[in-house]
Amino acid sequence: xxxxxxxxxxxxxxxxxxxxxxxxxxxxxxxxxxxxxxxxxxxxxxxxxxxxxxxxxxxxxxxxxxxxxxxxxxxxxxxxxxxx
Amino acid sequence: xxxxxxxxxxxxxxxxxxxxxxxxxxxxxxxxxxxxxxxxxxxxxxxxxxxxxxxxxxxxxxxxxxxxxxxxxxxxxxxxxxxxxxxxxxxxxxxxxxxxxxxxxxxxxxxxxxxxxxxxxxxxxxxxxxxxxxxxxxxxxxxxxxxxxxxxxxxxxxxxxxxxxxxxxxxxxxxxxxxxxxxxxxxxxxxxxxxxxxxxxxxxxxxxxxxxxxxxxxxxxxxxxxxxxxxxxxxxxxxxxxxxxxxxxxxxxxxxxxxxxxxxxxxxxxxxxxxxxxxxxxxxxx
Numbered sequence: 001x002x003x004x005x006x007x008x009x010x011x012x013x014x015x016x017x018x019x020x021x022x023x024x025x026x027x028x029x030x031x032x033x034x035x036x037x038x039x040x041x042x043x044x045x046x047x048x049x050x051x052x053x054x055x056x057x058x059x060x061x062x063x064x065x066x067x068x069x070x071x072x073x074x075x076x077x078x079x080x081x082x083x084x
Numbered sequence: 085x086x087x088x089x090x091x092x093x094x095x096x097x098x099x100x101x102x103x104x105x106x107x108x109x110x111x112x113x114x115x116x117x118x119x120x121x122x123x124x125x126x127x128x129x130x131x132x133x134x135x136x137x138x139x140x141x142x143x144x145x146x147x148x149x150x151x152x153x154x155x156x157x158x159x160x161x162x163x164x165x166x167x168x169x170x171x172x173x174x175x176x177x178x179x180x181x182x183x184x185x186x187x188x189x190x191x192x193x194x195x196x197x198x199x200x201x202x203x204x205x206x207x208x209x210x211x212x213x214x215x216x217x218x219x220x221x222x223x224x225x226x227x228x229x230x231x232x233x234x235x236x237x238x239x240x241x242x243x244x245x246x247x248x249x250x251x252x253x254x255x256x257x258x259x260x261x262x263x264x265x266x267x268x269x270x271x272x273x274x275x276x277x278x279x280x281x282x283x284x285x286x287x288x289x290x291x292x293x294x295x296x297x298x299x300x301x302x303x304x305x306x307x308x309x310x311x312x313x314x315x316x317x318x319x320x321x322x323x324x325x326x327x328x329x330x331x332x333x334x335x336x337x338x339x340x341x342x343x344x345x346x347x348x349x350x351x352x353x354x355x356x357x358x359x360x361x362x363x364x365x366x367x368x369x370x
Contacts, residue, residue, distance in 0.1 A: 057085045057086070057267070057269070057270055058085075058086045058087075058088050059085065059086070059087050059088065059105055059106065059267075059270045059273065059274050060088045060090065060103065060104040060105045060106070061087060061088065061089050061090065061104060061105065061106045061107075061108075061274065062089075062090045062091075062092060062095040062098045062099050062103070062104035062106070062107050062108075063089060063090070063091060063095055063107070063108045063255075064091070064092070064093055064095055064108070065091045065092075065093065065299070066091070066299075067292060067293075067296040067299035067300065068281050068282075068284075068285055068292070069089055069091060069281075070296055070299065071281070071284060071285070071288075071292050071295070071296065072089075072277070072280075072281045072284070073089075074295075075284065077277060077280050077281055077284070078087050078089050078277065078281075079086060079087070
């Protein structure tokens, strides 16, 4: 009976030991590398662009008062004249 | 493309201050501008010729500048027509005609003021635009010294062996070299506009004079308006200072260049200073 008890406890200790070893073995095993998944989200944005015409080139011409300038203005050869 | 034309009697300062791309001035006035500025300039067109004569009273007996030594002469300023008269008369007559000269009592006033001073006998002669002495031209009270209607006629008669060159322009078109080279289309446009204006002048001279009487020294309310109109129209026909085209060509440039040698010789331009740069822009289709 005593022998049976001894055997029983030995079996229990053995089982516990195997279980502990198994648990330790799992903890000691290297962790599997984490998988990084990059998700690219493409976003289409509608943007309204105003197309402005190229501004006209303005030629700035300075001249002493001259009747021909006035004639050119009055006949539309020159659009506008400034007097300073 | 648009032309913004600005009228002012102080056009040089306006241009020098960077407020304009193109200025009109005498080609003989460009060396002083070059002297005072670090910029390079290009003369690329022509509008009219040196048109300001020396007026004296017809009964004064003055026939040459020698007769006016020690006399009071009204001028519009140290540059412009005063300067080119000084350049030419230094060579032909050996006189020192300029503001500050010891040989003449040269005083500076506006053209209209000098016209009035000549009228009143306060000055003996004047470098004056004809519009400012129009009534006296009509009445025959004032006469042209040397019989020339402006500096361009004196230059033609005394400095061009063939007596044909239409030079010493009172108004060329000038731009800074950098702007000129960057804006060829603007240059073409500008010259085309002025060519059109010049064509208008040639075809409608009397109409333009009649339409803008004040610009030609005419008083539309005056009883002598029609007579004065005839006088200035005739004067502008006899001494037409407008060129045939605004476009320069190489032959004209070659004939004009000796002006700057003359300026150096007569001490109106530093010996070491270079000539202004002329560029013959071809007319459309060439």
